[in-house]
Amino acid sequence: MLNFTNMARRLLAVGILVFGIQNVVDTQDEGPQGIRNYTRVDATVACGGATPPEALADLKRLGFTSVINFRTAQEEGAAIEASQNAASAAGLKYFHIPFRTPSAEIATEFLSVIEQPSNQPVYIHCASANRVGAMWFIKRVKQDDWDDARAMEEAEAIGLRSEALKEFARAYVSQ
Secondary structure, three states, rough: OOOOHHHHHHHHHHHHHHHOOHHOOOOOOOOOOOOOEEEEEEEEEEEEEOHHHHHHHHHOOOOOOOOEEEEOOOOOOOOHHHHHHOOOOOHHHEEEEEOOOHHHHHHHHHHHHOOOOOOEEEEOOOOOHHHHHHHHHHHHHHHOOOOOHHHHHHHHHOOOHHHHHOOOOOHHHHH
């Protein structure tokens, strides 16, 4: 007769075999309250949309070291200065890489920040996670050597919806 723990282990093993390890690893943890579209990608990265300054202390408690924000100061509710202050008060590094229209310079700056181990674990956000998805696609292809299809599937799961951003990201990685 199996006890509950052994049965749970066997079910997990079957789940890994049937659905693949990636689906088990991608199980989402609960994000801080107020964060839109929170996705924990892996142990070193989480992504999200609109993130109120009050949520940054919770991100620090979850173990994050840095925040990358793609929002522009002109966006409604962006609260850039308040976010910078909240990050500083929480002991988080804060990288503001604002854009509405992507450029090679923005992608290069993002890649430079994200590749530094001292900036990880990192939380990346914009308003909806659309821009985050585009930059994450670029990171996966350029730094992690993922193929385009796999990287795009993950980027779309994170929040990438814009065809223009998809087109930019694909063009950037093909250079």
